[in-house]
Amino acid sequence: MKTRGIVNFFQVASMLMLLVAAALLAAITTMHFAIHGAEVQVPALKGMTVADAHSETAGLGLNLDVDNRYYSADVATGHILSQSPEPGTVVRREWRVRVSESLGPQKVEVPDTVGKEERVAALELRREGLEVGVTARLPYAKAAEGTVLAQDPPAHAQGIARPSINLLVAAPQDDAADGFVMPDLTGMTLASAQGALAKVGIKSAAPLLQDVVVGPVGSGNAPPRMPVKPGAVLAQQPAAGSRVDQTTLVKLTVAQ
Secondary structure, X not given: OHHHHHHHHHHHHHHHHXXXXXXXXXXXXXXXXXXXXXXXXXXXXXXXXXXXXXXXHHHOOOEEEEEEXXXXXXXXXXXXXXXXXXXXXXXXXXXXXXXXXXXXXXXXXXXXXXXXXXXXXXXXXXXXXXXXXXXXXXXXXXXXXXXXXXXXXXXXXXXXXXXXXXXXXXXXXOOOOOOEEOOOOOOOEHHHHHHHHHHOOOEEOOOEEEOOOOOOOOOOOOOOOOOOOOOEEEEEEOOOOOEEOOOXXXXXXXXX
């Protein structure tokens, strides 16, 4: 009788263990689907229209943000130029996918805003479908407060990437300069570039020297290509048009 009771006890205990194991397995399976069921792969959006990209991402439970707009000779207006995260990246639902939109080829001419009042310059830029980018201010006694002293890209520039124009605006003499618009130093000699930076109190790092392959000057009916002179600036960081101040260390790549 006692032996039968022990057997029954072990049978009940075994049954309970099986039930617990089944419950644990069900819980793990539920957690797996709860976690991975909320994950999706980011689709390839490049080349889609913004409207189609919105539909595609919304169907996957993702949010789409158009972060930037650029001119492009290769991608039609209103289509996606680039995206982040990259296609195939696994993310959770509700993740924000950031894209840049093509404005198509540049069709507007950059107006000349130098010498105009800041508000007038901004209105003129918007009238042409352009935006005011970074605005830096510089104390300047020879111009009235609020006058545009310089712009980047310059007037009539072609092949610009973004529809935004950075402005340098005159501030009162007793104001401290809050920054400058980084000029385009490429093509200048190293000495001239460093001199232009030093004039407004901006330092440059030791130049990075780069060998330049000297190819044929020209062939056939092609226009001659002038060789790059040693000591000429090939590249710069920050890029032209960026906002800089006296804490910025400019890096120049120079031909040798």
